[in-house]
Amino acid sequence: MNATTASEIQKLVSAEEWQLRVDLAACYRLVALYGWSDLVFTHITARIPGPEHHFLINPYGLMFDEITASSLVKVDMQCNKLIDSPYPVNPAGFVIHSCIHAARDDVQCVLHTHSRAGVGVSAQKCGVLPISQQSTFVLSSLAYHDYEGVALRDDEKPRLQRDLGSKNFLMLRNHGLLTVGKTVADAFLNMYTFENTCRIQVDAQAGGELVQVDPRILDGMAQVMKTVTSGQGANIAWPALLRKLDRENPGYKD
Numbered sequence: 001m002n003a004t005t006a007s008e009i010q011k012l013v014s015a016e017e018w019q020l021r022v023d024l025a026a027c028y029r030l031v032a033l034y035g036w037s038d039l040v041f042t043h044i045t046a047r048i049p050g051p052e053h054h055f056l057i058n059p060y061g062l063m064f065d066e067i068t069a070s071s072l073v074k075v076d077m078q079c080n081k082l083i084d085s086p087y088p089v090n091p092a093g094f095v096i097h098s099c100i101h102a103a104r105d106d107v108q109c110v111l112h113t114h115s116r117a118g119v120g121v122s123a124q125k126c127g128v129l130p131i132s133q134q135s136t137f138v139l140s141s142l143a144y145h146d147y148e149g150v151a152l153r154d155d156e157k158p159r160l161q162r163d164l165g166s167k168n169f170l171m172l173r174n175h176g177l178l179t180v181g182k183t184v185a186d187a188f189l190n191m192y193t194f195e196n197t198c199r200i201q202v203d204a205q206a207g208g209e210l211v212q213v214d215p216r217i218l219d220g221m222a223q224v225m226k227t228v229t230s231g232q233g234a235n236i237a238w239p240a241l242l243r244k245l246d247r248e249n250p251g252y253k254d
Contacts, residue, residue, distance in 0.1 A: 006069065009070040017048050021056060024069075025253070027111070028067040031111070032063065033245065036115045040062060042113055042114055043110075045057050053101070054076055056073070057089055058072065060087065092150070095151045095153070095154070097112070104164075106182055111188065122172060127142075129201055131213065133213075134197040136218055143167040144173060145170060145173065147173045177195065
């Protein structure tokens with residue numbers, strides 16, 4: 001199907017898919033706004049509701065702050081375009097995302113970054129240290145995956161799936177950070193916490209001896225997070241983030 005404009009795309013997709021496109025485009029721009037992007041590299045994907053296993057991914061070659069709801073590319077599990085787009089897609093970049101979506105029916109969004117702090121901590125043998133309040137949330141659902149080179153091979157997929165398991169935070173050793181969420185907002189808030197955890201750790205390591213959080217405090221952090229967000233999860237912050245984006249980088253809804 002040929003479609004290039006927002007109005008044309010809206011005619012081809014459900015209202016639910018269009019809202020998902022708006023949220024995902026906002027997520028891309030927020031990642032750029034907070035300085036976590038790596039030029040045109042890395043990806044954020046979202047599963048479109050329904051039995052077909054269709055996904056939205058960034059148009060390869062656009063900066064994250066350029067991405068709009070209509071420019072997102074709709075693909076199947078093999079990264080074939082389902083709606084014609086003038087933009088290419090990067091099948092290699094879908095290797096990590098596709099295997100996680102395949103293994104986790106509870107996940108709508110997969111967010112992967114190569115931020116400076118994230119890659120820095122991913123190269124540390126100790127991994128994430130329990131030295132901040134932010135780290136306690138991450139450590140309650142953190143997994144690790146050893147580096148196997150640029151993620152191009154299908155044979156790495158089972159190991160990625162095994163290592164992530166049911167966790168929501170994945171540190172890709174010597175590579176970067178990955179979060180998942182039942183919504184785009186959840187994946188973004190998870191990454192915000194993960195990124196700040198790594199930045200705090202790198203900053204703290206430049207000072208004196210570190211004080212670690214009592215291990216007993218780590219127990220029950222999932223319930224604590226529900227209390228902190230008033231039971232709304234990322235929805236407690238997402239509307240405010242969209243207002244911030246409307247002020248500083250509007251246009252993502254196009």
